[in-house]
Amino acid sequence: MHNFRQLTDDLYNVGANDRRITMFENAHPVSRGMSYNSYLLLDEKTVLLDGVDMAVNEQFWQNLTAVLNDRQLDYLVINHLEPDHCHPIPELLRRYPGLTIVGNKKTFTMLDQFYDVDLEGHKLEVNEGDVLQTGKHSLTFFLAPMVHWPEVMVTYDSTSKILFCADVFGTFGATDGKMYADEYKFEDEYLPEVRRYYATIIGKYGRNVNNLFSKIADLDIQMYCTLHGPNWRKDFHLILDKYKLWSSYIPEERGVVICYGSVYGNTALAAEILANKLADGGVENVRVYDVTSTHPSYILSDCFRFDRLVFASSTFNADLFPYMETLLLELKAHNLTNRTVALIENGSWALLSGTRMREILDRMKGMTVLEQTLSLKSSLKRPDVEALEELAKALLAE
Numbered sequence: 199m200h201n202f203r204q205l206t207d208d209l210y211n212v213g214a215n216d217r218r219i220t221m222f223e224n225a226h227p228v229s230r231g232m233s234y235n236s237y238l239l240l241d242e243k244t245v246l247l248d249g250v251d252m253a254v255n256e257q258f259w260q261n262l263t264a265v266l267n268d269r270q271l272d273y274l275v276i277n278h279l280e281p282d283h284c285h286p287i288p289e290l291l292r293r294y295p296g297l298t299i300v301g302n303k304k305t306f307t308m309l310d311q312f313y314d315v316d317l318e319g320h321k322l323e324v325n326e327g328d329v330l331q332t333g334k335h336s337l338t339f340f341l342a343p344m345v346h347w348p349e350v351m352v353t354y355d356s357t358s359k360i361l362f363c364a365d366v367f368g369t370f371g372a373t374d375g376k377m378y379a380d381e382y383k384f385e386d387e388y389l390p391e392v393r394r395y396y397a398t399i400i401g402k403y404g405r406n407v408n409n410l411f412s413k414i415a416d417l418d419i420q421m422y423c424t425l426h427g428p429n430w431r432k433d434f435h436l437i438l439d440k441y442k443l444w445s446s447y448i449p450e451e452r453g454v455v456i457c458y459g460s461v462y463g464n465t466a467l468a469a470e471i472l473a474n475k476l477a478d479g480g481v482e483n484v485r486v487y488d489v490t491s492t493h494p495s496y497i498l499s500d501c502f503r504f505d506r507l508v509f510a511s512s513t514f515n516a517d518l519f520p521y522m523e524t525l526l527l528e529l530k531a532h533n534l535t536n537r538t539v540a541l542i543e544n545g546s547w548a549l550l551s552g553t554r555m556r557e558i559l560d561r562m563k564g565m566t567v568l569e570q571t572l573s574l575k576s577s578l579k580r581p582d583v584e585a586l587e588e589l590a591k592a593l594l595a596e
């Protein structure tokens with residue numbers, strides 16, 4: 199049975215939700231599933247903008263064939279060739295012999311890499327600013343390399359004033375019968391997961407995101423249609439303001455994220471004491487994370503949000519505690535910059551974790567690491583508590 203959604207007179211979302219998935223890209227936990235949007239435009243020509251993941255393939259076909267209602271599919275526009283949007287491509291070519299696939303040069307290179315399909319007579323290669331007339335609709339293509347993959351482009355329908363924006367404004371989580379972001383409570387229901395999606399999926403490519411927004415600045419956009427999650431039809435400033443900060447690596451607000459890796463609880467206690475002192479000192483936003491039990495994507499997301507970070511780690515096997523190393527490498531991999539960082543190390547045989555953490559942070563751009571690492575030897579003593587008091591003051595002064 200079909201279950202599509204209608205957005206305008208002639209535009210439908212024929213995608214679907216997957217609530218069985220637990221790890222998106224086998225890397226990021228998604229406790230509330232994922233949505234995969236696929237847009238079908240019924241003009242004089244029929245146009246599908248992006249497909250879906252294999253997990254929702256069956257529902258996609260139910261939806262697509264119901265909306266097409268025996269019409270042929272004329273065009274498939276591939277804004278993003280990541281497999282979570284491309285599973286139906288070989289079958290689309292089999293079922294619709296007149297299908298033309300629209301993509302840019304890189305799209306077709308990657309299409310060849312992923313799928314064994316013969317594109318002879320099925321290819322329309324477009325470049326920056328090219329226009330495709332489909333009847334009353336006019337589609338213009340803008341290249342958006344590295345937002346999130348090299349081949350990404352966005353498509354502007356100047357008739358409906360809709361931007362099909364690929365992963366931009368994408369979010370984790372299946373949709374709950376809602377089609378638009380304004381149907382969610384922005385701060386509570388929407389923002390945490392759209393931030394985590396941005397940080398983990400696009401966070402590394404801030405400069406490319408900025409380039410795209412400069413490129414499309416003059417377009418009259420009345421709706422943004424993303425590939426994951428609800429679409430935007432009003433109050434664009436809410437999400438655009440966040441994107442501007444995230445893509446420039448500017449913290450959203452003041453706050454301290456304390457991440458600890460602790461074997462027997464002593465480093466954890468230091469983190470908790472520091473949190474209390476910061477809160478006593480008036481810091482409203484303090485977040486404490488055990489790096490062993492919290493997936494790095496959640497911590498990364500808060501590191502994009504707040505301006506000061508503390509890493510407190512045990513030394514483990516004469517090296518850095520592995521979960522802490524994973525977290526720091528994640529932050530580095532996502533190009534996080536412009537943060538003030540304090541370090542706490544603990545070591546019973548030898549103090550090595552501070553040096554290792556500093557080595558990783560030194561390879562990151564724009565990180566201000568406080569010169570003094572607070573060093574602990576096994577359990578906390580009174581002078582250690584005093585040192586934590588001093589560290590809290592240093593963080594408050596930043």
Ligand code: FEO
Pocket residue numbers: 278280282283346347365425426
């Ligand atoms: Fe949903 Fe970058 O793909």
